[in-house]
Amino acid sequence: MNVPMYDHAGRYRLLRSELDAAILRVLESGKPDWGPEVPAFEEEFAKFVGTKYAVATNSGMAALKVALLALDIGPGHEVITAPNSDIATTSAIHHVGAKAVWVDIEPDTLNLDPDLIEDAITPRTKAILPAHMYGHPADMVRILEIARKHKLFMIEDACLALGAAIEGKPVGQWGDIACVSFAPTKHLGSFGSGGICVTNNPDLAERMLLYVGYGQPRSRVYGSSALKQGQHLVVEGLNERLDEIQAAMLRVQLPEVPGWIQKRVENASFYTSAFKGSPVQTTVIRPNCTHTFRNYVVRVNQRDEVQQQLTEAGIATALVYVPPLHLQPAYTGLGFDPGSFPITEEACDRLIGLPVGPHLSTEQLEYVVDTLLRITGGQR
Ligand SMILES: *Cc1c(COP(=O)(O)O)cnc(C)c1O
Numbered sequence: 001m002n003v004p005m006y007d008h009a010g011r012y013r014l015l016r017s018e019l020d021a022a023i024l025r026v027l028e029s030g031k032p033d034w035g036p037e038v039p040a041f042e043e044e045f046a047k048f049v050g051t052k053y054a055v056a057t058n059s060g061m062a063a064l065k066v067a068l069l070a071l072d073i074g075p076g077h078e079v080i081t082a083p084n085s086d087i088a089t090t091s092a093i094h095h096v097g098a099k100a101v102w103v104d105i106e107p108d109t110l111n112l113d114p115d116l117i118e119d120a121i122t123p124r125t126k127a128i129l130p131a132h133m134y135g136h137p138a139d140m141v142r143i144l145e146i147a148r149k150h151k152l153f154m155i156e157d158a159c160l161a162l163g164a165a166i167e168g169k170p171v172g173q174w175g176d177i178a179c180v181s182f183a184p185t186k187h188l189g190s191f192g193s194g195g196i197c198v199t200n201n202p203d204l205a206e207r208m209l210l211y212v213g214y215g216q217p218r219s220r221v222y223g224s225s226a227l228k229q230g231q232h233l234v235v236e237g238l239n240e241r242l243d244e245i246q247a248a249m250l251r252v253q254l255p256e257v258p259g260w261i262q263k264r265v266e267n268a269s270f271y272t273s274a275f276k277g278s279p280v281q282t283t284v285i286r287p288n289c290t291h292t293f294r295n296y297v298v299r300v301n302q303r304d305e306v307q308q309q310l311t312e313a314g315i316a317t318a319l320v321y322v323p324p325l326h327l328q329p330a331y332t333g334l335g336f337d338p339g340s341f342p343i344t345e346e347a348c349d350r351l352i353g354l355p356v357g358p359h360l361s362t363e364q365l366e367y368v369v370d371t372l373l374r375i376t377g378g379q380r
Contacts, residue, residue, distance in 0.1 A: 001367045005316040006185055007359035015252055019191075022248035029244075034221045037247035042196070044254055049162075049172040049180075051198040053205035056242035057212055060159040060181025063195035064092035066240060067177040068127075070197075070207040071153050073098050077126040081157075082112040083325045083336075084344045085131040088181075089157050090325055093129065101125070102326060104341045108284045110297075110351075111138035113343070117146050127153040132161030132171050134320065134353075135187075135264075135292040136285065140166050140174040155179065159195075160294040162187040163261040167288045172198050177208070182242075182250060187264075187294055188257050190246045211237045261292050263358035267365055268293040271354065274369040278378030281350075295320050296356035298372075303350050306375055310352075313371045318353035 012019060029035055038056050046054035057063040073079060075097035081089055083102040093100040103116040112130040128147050130138035140156075147154040158164075158171045159181035165171065172178040180186075182194030197208050209218045215237030242250075268291070272282045281299040285291045297320060300306045310317050324344045326336035338345065354368055373380055 001364065002314045003316060003355050003360070003364045003368055005318055005353075005355045006357055008184055008189070008191070010359050011189070011253075012191070015256070018252045019249055022252050023245055026244045026248050032244055035244045037244045037251065038242050039218075039222075041242070041247040041251050041254075044251060045196055046198060048254060048257070049178075049198050050170055051172060051178075052200045053198065053202065055197045055199075055205060055208040055212055056247060057195040057197065057240045058242055059088075059193045059240070060086075060157075060179060060183060060186075060195040061088035061092055062212070062238070062240035063179035063181070063197045064088060064129075064155070064157065065095055066208050066211045066238065067155050067179055067197050068092060068096045068098065069211045069238075070204050071127060071155070071176065073126045073153075076124060078122060078124045079127045079129050079155075080112075080117055080120050080125060081129040082131065082133075082344070083341050084110060084133065084321055084348060085157065085325070086159065086321060087325060087328070087330065088159075089129060089131050090331075098126070099124075102336075102341065104343045105133075105347070106139075107343050107347070109136050109138070109286060110134065110283065110347055111136065112143065114139050114142040114146060117143065118150075121150055121152070125150070125152060127155055129155045129157060131157035131159070132164055134283065134295040134297050135161045135164055136283065137161060137164045137166045137171050137289050137291075140169075140171070144174060153177075159183075159186060161292055162257065162294075163290070163292040165290040173200070176201065177204060182246070185294075187261060187292060188250060188253060191249055192243075192246050194242050194246045194250060196242070207235075210235050212240045213237060214239055260358040264293040264356055265291070267356045267358075267360055268296050270365050271296055271298075271356070271369065274380065275373070275378070278373055279376045280372055280378060293356050295353040297351050297353045299347065299350040300352060300372075300376055301350065303352055306372070307352055309375045310371065315368055315371060316355055320351070320353045322348045322351060324348050
């Protein structure tokens, strides 16, 4: 049996006629750029997350950069984050000229540890940037308390956690800005690349619109600006906009997302009960938290050997963000030795991601469980 991590062609087939129609609609509109699809998708997505505004970008990494720029974070500033996320979380901070300050994670949720944040705050700290790892929300209640106490911004990296919530309040609604990725492998996947920033703050929304589109107000492009012609470049912006075809295709898929998330949560819960009491260590779900499982990560001994055997059995796996950032070649120049972030390193040494997407059949899930238990010597 083959168990793939994703099935993008299957996702296309499921919605083929609507996706084809969406692409044709854009092609025939004569508006490949600055058309109606991006603003319409932004409005629909903001409603989906429950925020007032959304600003679409061409990737999750672009969303993070635009969020930082909109908050005026740049050279001389520090942003606190964790070393076990996608490189984009850290590199976005560096690309705007600020410094990423890593702190270690909680051993159970693998999210930024609130207990370690205050020690990392300096007069240069401007923001805290937790990523909701694998779909489990970071401890927003405590992190927000710390951010308020020290007058810091909070940016949520919600790229892995669409639909997750703490105490019933969805991720995306906690930070000053939250960023989401539409990489094909995320909860809502483009057929290319995409991302979005959400916020409830109208000034930040306006600034993000400036930064994604060359520094000009979008109202100018859509013909309703009061600015004098020729005086429309307000800040030195980027060109990091979502494109019309991706926006049109994301609009088709957005209504499917709750069902897809539901399926992920069911698949995860099947795994968690099957692995109970076995050598396969599953991740916790904190009380009052909704985990939406972009990844189902477990921890096992002899991880590389286990992965090899799963591959031989036809089961795809993912080493999500392993080794951690401070031990990647890109950051050896920063001088962090092994042992710098012990909880992160212990988790990354043993962690492996299993297929958990909505494309999986019951037979495939059973096969993953049986195979992994056989490999690790567990009992069903
Ligand atoms: C995917 C991801 C990103 C980057 O998103 P892209 O769309 O690939 O640029 C950033 N942070 C996290 C936590 C992610 O999972």
